[in-house]
Amino acid sequence: MKLVVFGLTITSSWGNGHATLWRGLVRALGARGHHVVFFERDVPYYSLHRDLTAIPGHEIQLYDSWRDVQEAAARHVRDADVAMVTSYCADAADASALVLGSTAAVRAFYDLDTPVTLSRLDAGAAVDYLPPQGLGGFDLVLSYTGGGALSALRARLGARFVRPLYGSVDPDVHRPTASRAAFEADLSYLGTYAEDRQAPLEALFLEPARQRQDLRFVIGGSMYPMSFAWRPNIYYVSHVPPQDHPAFFSSSRLTLNVTRAAMAAMGHCPSGRLFEAAACGAPILTDPWEGLDAFFEPGREIFVADNTEHALAALACDDEERRRVAAAARERTLDCHTAERRVFDLERAIEEACSRSECT
Helix, strand or coil, X not given: CEEEEXXXXXXXXXXXXXXXXXXXXXXXXXXCCCEEEEEEECCHHHHCCCCCXXXXXXXXXXXXXXXXXXXXXXXXXXXXXXXXXXXXXXXXXHHHHHXXXXXXXXXXXXXXXXXXXXXXXXXXXXXXXXXXXXXCCCCEEEECCCCHHHHHHHHHHCCCCEEECCCCECCCCCCCCCCCHHHCECEEEECCCCHHHHHHHHHHHHHHHHHCCCCCEEEECCCCCCCCCCCCCEEXXXXXXXXXXXXXHHCECCEEECCCHHHHHHCCCCCHHHHHHHHCCCCEEECCCXXXXXXXXXXXXXXXXCCXXXXXXXXXXXXXXXXXXXXXXXXXXHHHCEHHHHHHHHHHHHHHHHHHCCCC
């Protein structure tokens, strides 16, 4: 198949979770014989932190304005088997109009930010990346979030055919590697600063750092303010590019996952960082959320903490216990959560959508 995608970014992992996921999916799609054309508006904050320029066998179309690229976009969509718009696409309105007016066999929308989408709708706020008429015109709506989110997309936005397409990992990229001194930690955390993650980060990372000053804590990620509650035993790496993620996780005796508030409230929304860390063989500590047990078994494949006491207990586990949990999580991830497995899910969803519209 030829898939044409209008997305947020694939070339820069700075401050977003879209790029790494798309890189894995595109490589896995290529391995299955598919061809992807990815359209991305070239904005300064991503161009300054660009860590990918090409994926062999596929096309990345960077453009300055929709006017500059609309002819090429229309040309590619004309012979596409699947034409897709994603959440946070910079030109979602124009891209959606093009896709919905096309003859592509499957016209799709992929919401990688469903909890944010629905929470904004609940608040009466505008959602710039949604078509004014909702999602009813698309043959297929994919959601990074499962569970009740799928019903909400039908009820709130008129989506006719919805399937989950969860986060994933490319095991050729994320695998155990040598430890690196700058990343070595008793507890690490990799994530962009977000105000709605502050409360669990305080309970599961900052307070344990205060109580266990004999241990080393490392944060990697962008956008942390000067006012952040740093402590002497917390070390900061301002940006960890994707190629350094394996070293980051492989240097951690334990690594923390903190779920954004809207994602935690909705549940069934695993962060891609979970799968990355597991594939790298890192023991994972996470805050609890509904549906977690559909991806990892608490206690056997992942440590779960909803308060400081639980986090401290996980930190006190011996290395043998951590290795056992990490090994189980890695096995589960390689079996169930790779980009290759998600491509099988995507192919099945496309086939179902195609059969519903009687395309050939």
